[in-house]
Amino acid sequence: MLPFTKKNIKFVSAIKKRIREDELTKLRVKHDLWYKAFEKQEGNKVWLDGKQYLMLSSNDYLGLGVDPRVREAARDALHIWGTSPTGSRFANGSRYYHQELEEQIADFLDQEACHVHSAGYLSCVASVSCFLGKGDVALVDKNVHSSLWEGLRLSMATIEKFAHNSLTSLEEELSFVFHDRKKLIVVEGVYSMEGHVCPLDKVVGLAQKYDCFLVLDDAHGFGVLGDRGHGTADFFGVEDSVDVICGSFSKSLASTGGFVAGDKELIDFLRTYSKQTIFSAAINPTQAAIASKALEIHQNEPEHLERLWQNTRRYHALLESLGLDFWESKTPAVPIVAGNKERAYFFSERLKEKGVYANLILPPGVPPGKELIRTAISASFNNEDMERIEEAVTYAAKALV
DSSP states (O other), X not given: OOOOOOOOOSOOOHHHXXXXXXXXXXXXXXXXXXXXXXXXXXTTEEEETTEEEEESSOOXXXXXXXXXXXXXXXXXXXXXXXXXXXXXXXXXXXOHHHHHHHHHHHHHHTOSEEEEESOHHHHHHHHHHTTOOTTOEEEEETTOOHHHHHHHHHHTOEEEEEOTTOHHHHHHHXXXXXXXXXXXXXXXXXXXXXXXXXXXXXXXXXXXXXXXXEEEEOTTTTTTSSTTOOOHHHHHXXXXXXXXXXXXXXXXXXXXXXXXXXXHHHHHHHHHHOHHHHSSBOOOHHHHHHHHHHHHHHHHXXXXXXXXXXXXXXXXXXXXXXXXXXXXXXXXXXXXEOSSHHHHHHHHHHHHHTTEEOEEEOTTSSOTTOOEXXXXXXXXXXXXXXXXXXXXXXXXXXXXX
């Protein structure tokens, strides 16, 4: 790391003073719990301060991040296309590989069209900010991702929250909205902190009953849910009833970037009005090639999905046997709820003592009283890895006694 030299500045603005005095930032820097830079990675193992850890928080659900075919696809794309299109899709940045990937994803999701972005965050922001306007009403599960909240803020629509995964709360909020107001519902397929699955078939029913446009963020359901891993809409058999599906390549597809999929007229509208689409640089060739090859492997080799769910069931059974609160997760995204920040901290530290690394999540990332260790299961875990996880979690559980 480069040496830090503090600048000698005489004038300090009021905003800079406020920044300097921010207590949350001071605490974060003091305790150094996040923004860890790992020195090395081999498969699902990482090294920090010279010690090896098994990574138990990665979103590489299908374990394709180190597949040699995926790496080769990235190298080939770099050789053919160079490092970057260095422009937005609207201007000079569109390439044939973008169209190929979009067609591949649209076909996988049984949608007419798709647009890919260089970040999943951009896709999720665009999926709501573009289709809403001032005077419209957005009905939002209170636990949706920060990117969706940012899109809602930019839309200038009226926002009404409903209780997490509560159909009763959603219908109650819908009943209060005037009939002539244009309405949009925002949900996630799989909620990444809780591991909960949205009752999407029932949400679709309410959307149709109350004339609502429906946006589904399926970042953590894509590649995971359903017999073929085609996502939450496929799992519930409602692919034709969700208006927009957005998601990320940094989970099951082991890349970075994101997508928005839906009817062709919706994607055409997105390309006309979405600032996130018009003014952001296009996804680079290696990102796109990785996502494309990973999706191809996923479709042709169901054993990755099968192994993911075998590991997930084994892990859920372990947590249940230890009496740990994993927030009734039904998916490979598995929180271990500690209940306060001290218990969560000591649990994560005990995992590290046994060579397992998992993310510590505190408010505002979760509600007070739900402080947790966010773990995630991967198809990359072999039996030896699972035994290592079982030993570490059993040892760490004593911190919660």
